[in-house]
Amino acid sequence: MTDAEWHLMEPLLPPSACTLAAGGHPEKWPCREIVDGLRYLVDNGIKWRSMPAGYPP
Template identity: 50%
Template sequence: MRSHSEWFPEALLFLLYVPEHVDFNPPAVSCDCLAHVYGNAADHPDRVRRYPSDMTDAEWAAGRPLLPVPAWFQGRGGRPEGYCHRQLLDAIRYLVAGGISWRAMPADFPAWARVYAFFRRWREHGLIAEFHDRLRGTLREREGREAEPTAGIIDA
């Protein structure tokens, strides 16, 4: 009877077995938003960024730390979001850029009702203006100016 090494020469063993451990389903999070890291956003599939209104990785990296912290994250109640914050913001940007109605939201975004609920909650709590002010302040400081403007021009 032949031994194992006669049937499978050592040179062919690497074709049958991976020489080191390979993690086919790594636990890495696809997005670094709070809903993915601590919430339930991993239950919903990622989407391919395909629209001109989608945030670039650089825009997301600059805007993510400026997002308001959800109440559930601070222990003030509520439950973690089930949708990626980046996807929700991309959906709102798509809506604003295209001037479409909520119900005409493309199917690759979260459901229009979820996006609208997110937007409405932010609007009711003044978080849209706060986020805008934070972005403006960060941009002004990056340009070497004061975070708050001292004058404004209104053109009708």
């Protein structure tokens, strides 16, 4: 995902739980990497476990 695409998509996603008043654990993986992984999966139509090693589990 390019920086321009991310700047368009980021405001559409919910905020991290750790930034809300109710609190929460910090996320282990950046939201951008998760979205990239989901887009890769949808684009290529592969099984989740067949994804390249660079994406979050």
